[in-house]
Amino acid sequence: MIITSLATRRLGLQGAKATVMCSLSTTTQSSIYWTSPSKKSPLQKALNTATTLDIDHDVESRDSYNVSQTLQGTDACAKVGIDKIGITNPTTIYRNMNYKQIFEHEQANSEGDVAKAEYGDTFAVSTGKFTGRSPKDKFVVFNPGTQSAENMDWNDVNLKTTPEVFDELNEKAVNYFNTLDKAYVFDCYVGASPHSRKKIRFIHEMAWQQHFCTNMFIRPVDPEELDDFEPDFTVINACAEKVEDWERHGLNSETAVVFNIEKGKAVIFGTWYGGENKKGIFSLMNYLLPLSDPPQLPMHCSANVGKDDDVCLFFGLSGTGKTTLSADPHRSLIGDDEHGWDEEGVYNFEGGCYAKTINLSEETEPDIYRAIHTDALLENVMIDPNSKIPDYSDTSMTENGRVSYPIFHIDGYHKEQMAGHPKNIIFLSADAFGVLPPVAKLSSGEAMYHFLSGYTAKVAGTERGVKEPSATFSTCFGAAFMTLHPTVYADLLQKKLDTHGTNCYLVNSGWAGGPYGEGERMSIKTTRTCIDAILDGSIENADFRRDPIFGFNVPVSLDGVKPEVLDIRSTWSSPEAYDQQAKKLGEMYTENFKQYEGKGSIDYTKFGP
Numbered sequence: 001m002i003i004t005s006l007a008t009r010r011l012g013l014q015g016a017k018a019t020v021m022c023s024l025s026t027t028t029q030s031s032i033y034w035t036s037p038s039k040k041s042p043l044q045k046a047l048n049t050a051t052t053l054d055i056d057h058d059v060e061s062r063d064s065y066n067v068s069q070t071l072q073g074t075d076a077c078a079k080v081g082i083d084k085i086g087i088t089n090p091t092t093i094y095r096n097m098n099y100k101q102i103f104e105h106e107q108a109n110s111e112g113d114v115a116k117a118e119y120g121d122t123f124a125v126s127t128g129k130f131t132g133r134s135p136k137d138k139f140v141v142f143n144p145g146t147q148s149a150e151n152m153d154w155n156d157v158n159l160k161t162t163p164e165v166f167d168e169l170n171e172k173a174v175n176y177f178n179t180l181d182k183a184y185v186f187d188c189y190v191g192a193s194p195h196s197r198k199k200i201r202f203i204h205e206m207a208w209q210q211h212f213c214t215n216m217f218i219r220p221v222d223p224e225e226l227d228d229f230e231p232d233f234t235v236i237n238a239c240a241e242k243v244e245d246w247e248r249h250g251l252n253s254e255t256a257v258v259f260n261i262e263k264g265k266a267v268i269f270g271t272w273y274g275g276e277n278k279k280g281i282f283s284l285m286n287y288l289l290p291l292s293d294p295p296q297l298p299m300h301c302s303a304n305v306g307k308d309d310d311v312c313l314f315f316g317l318s319g320t321g322k323t324t325l326s327a328d329p330h331r332s333l334i335g336d337d338e339h340g341w342d343e344e345g346v347y348n349f350e351g352g353c354y355a356k357t358i359n360l361s362e363e364t365e366p367d368i369y370r371a372i373h374t375d376a377l378l379e380n381v382m383i384d385p386n387s388k389i390p391d392y393s394d395t396s397m398t399e400n401g402r403v404s405y406p407i408f409h410i411d412g413y414h415k416e417q418m419a420g421h422p423k424n425i426i427f428l429s430a431d432a433f434g435v436l437p438p439v440a441k442l443s444s445g446e447a448m449y450h451f452l453s454g455y456t457a458k459v460a461g462t463e464r465g466v467k468e469p470s471a472t473f474s475t476c477f478g479a480a481f482m483t484l485h486p487t488v489y490a491d492l493l494q495k496k497l498d499t500h501g502t503n504c505y506l507v508n509s510g511w512a513g514g515p516y517g518e519g520e521r522m523s524i525k526t527t528r529t530c531i532d533a534i535l536d537g538s539i540e541n542a543d544f545r546r547d548p549i550f551g552f553n554v555p556v557s558l559d560g561v562k563p564e565v566l567d568i569r570s571t572w573s574s575p576e577a578y579d580q581q582a583k584k585l586g587e588m589y590t591e592n593f594k595q596y597e598g599k600g601s602i603d604y605t606k607f608g609p
């Protein structure tokens with residue numbers, strides 16, 4: 001193992017991690033962190049020995065990111081190593097462009113527009129027809145006889161396809177890149193912890209897609225890191241191509257996002273939505289981490305840490321407030337969307353954030369608003385054609401307008417991207433029925449019940465076809481990204497909650513005063529005030545009432561929140577209508593939970609309505 005100067009720097013900075021890194025350097029690392037499961041896939045074998053580099057998290061400006069290489073000539077592909085997967089034609093490869101180059105390429109390729117955001121110029125792109133994820137087009141290869149064939153939770157978000165279909169699609173993607181003279185390659189990491197980090201390679205045709213990945217993934221900052229970069233996983237994103245013969249392949253449409261775990265590859269066709277790049281790799285981590293030894297818990301949550309090193313996680317389905325609520329001027333942001341929890345604590349998978357821009361204002365979301373400056377990338381945000389000023393309230397393109405930016409755009413972000421075990425966990429449920437209280441305290445059994453249930457709303461736009469908030473049970477608060485059975489994640493979480501005595505709460509970041517259409521979305525201010533009471537511990541001093549349907553404890557009063565807001569029933573004009581709706585929701589929970597009865601190591605049924 002190479003202990004780079006960066007690693008050495010961290011030895012001084014971070015005692016615990018550093019010791020582990022040292023021991024890694026002198027012993028055979030695989031026996032410590034990745035003792036082999038009986039049947040190891042080639043990818044996992046690669047991962048077991050992949051911890052040889054360190055990441056400098058001390059990156060605070062665009063200038064720190066400059067490892068860019070331009071490779072030219074008939075051997076350009078070979079120099080980067082993409083000839084090994086069949087891409088040989090391009091004679092110019094731009095690899096890990098720095099931000100300045102990215103900006104120049106985006107403009108030269110006419111990929112979008114320069115937008116005049118209040119805190120500095122940014123680039124703005126429109127992704128055409130696909131402005132949200134396309135879950136019905138996501139497939140995973142069923143390779144008979146392999147570990148993934150056995151372990152994958154084959155369901156309607158992990159749709160099966162065959163090795164043969166994958167090979168054809170892979171060939172199609174490769175052939176497509178072989179019609180081009182130039183291509184972009186971005187080599188990066190997912191996972192801030194050196195024990196479980198994976199090396200990912202993205203191959204793109206468009207500079208802005210590289211921009212997205214540069215913002216979102218962990219950027220190598222030392223040119224040496226690219227010297228022998230052998231990706232654990234390669235994504236060939238041929239987003240401009242469509243799969244015309246999708247019916248023959250048994251796909252759902254001309255769009256396809258297909259993963260082959262054993263081959264360490266994914267191909268993307270037909271969708272330009274930036275989120276497919278990141279959420280696809282998240283799904284991969286959700287597969288790999290629980291199967292590692294010791295198993296680690298991947299989580300669809302944001303995370304921040306307070307001055308006393310108290311870590312808080314915010315679980316929530318897309319659009320429920322992970323990014324908004326974790327950006328808190330009094331706390332340091334660890335990450336806004338995807339984290340792992342291992343023996344030492346939590347760590348970010350990513351190197352940036354992907355915020356929703358709908359109705360974004362400096363008043364309600366100051367940190368995010370101010371993070372939109374040079375190098376941020378606006379996606380499907382309306383830009384005034386004359387002034388070039390973004391209009392976040394204009395949803396004519398989509399309600400899923402987005403901005404990506406590197407994490408150092410958030411003031412006071414947590415540089416290490418790793419922290420200790422969480423003191424608090426908040427489940428963000430955006431309740432479209434307006435039934436759940438703004439905040440409730442959960443016992444550990446209740447926490448597990450709600451984690452498995454994942455009751456929330458799908459908000460408009462994040463997935464294709466979702467036009468208004470619709471109630472859903474999205475297990476682990478991210479069903480679309482869970483590749484193993486939900487009880488695998490639940491069992492891991494339960495052990496961690498027990499070991500670390502983490503407090504759990506349910507927060508309704510959705511509707512009050514009635515269901516969607518009648519009531520209104522809870523104000524960000526109310527939600528934040530409830531969260532502040534959790535973070536400063538004052539909620540523990542409140543008087544609680546037991547909810548008659550859901551059983552959890554609801555605070556009767558909290559500083560800064562009107563008691564009538566805490567009592568959600570009283571926000572409805574008709575309390576009887578509330579009772580009916582609450583009863584109905586309780587029944588929906590019960591019905592949904594039947595699938596988990598007798599599954600996993602503990603049956604949590606009794607902790608629900």
Ligand SMILES: Nc1ncnc2c1ncn2[C@@H]1O[C@H](COP(=O)(O)OP(=O)(O)O)[C@@H](O)[C@H]1O
Binds near residue numbers: 318325336355356360
């Ligand atoms: N009470 C609330 N809590 C959190 N977000 C809210 C609330 N009310 C409205 N919102 C809006 O909902 C969206 C939450 O999105 P975001 O934080 O990006 O979700 P996630 O990161 O979980 O996908 C933002 O557009 C935010 O302005």
Ligand SMILES: C=C(OP(=O)(O)O)C(=O)O
Binds near residue numbers: 279317318319
């Ligand atoms: C990017 C997405 O969601 P989130 O806001 O959770 O990152 C998504 O679901 O496509």
Ligand SMILES: [Mn+2]
Binds near residue numbers: 322323337354355356
């Ligand atoms: Mn988010």
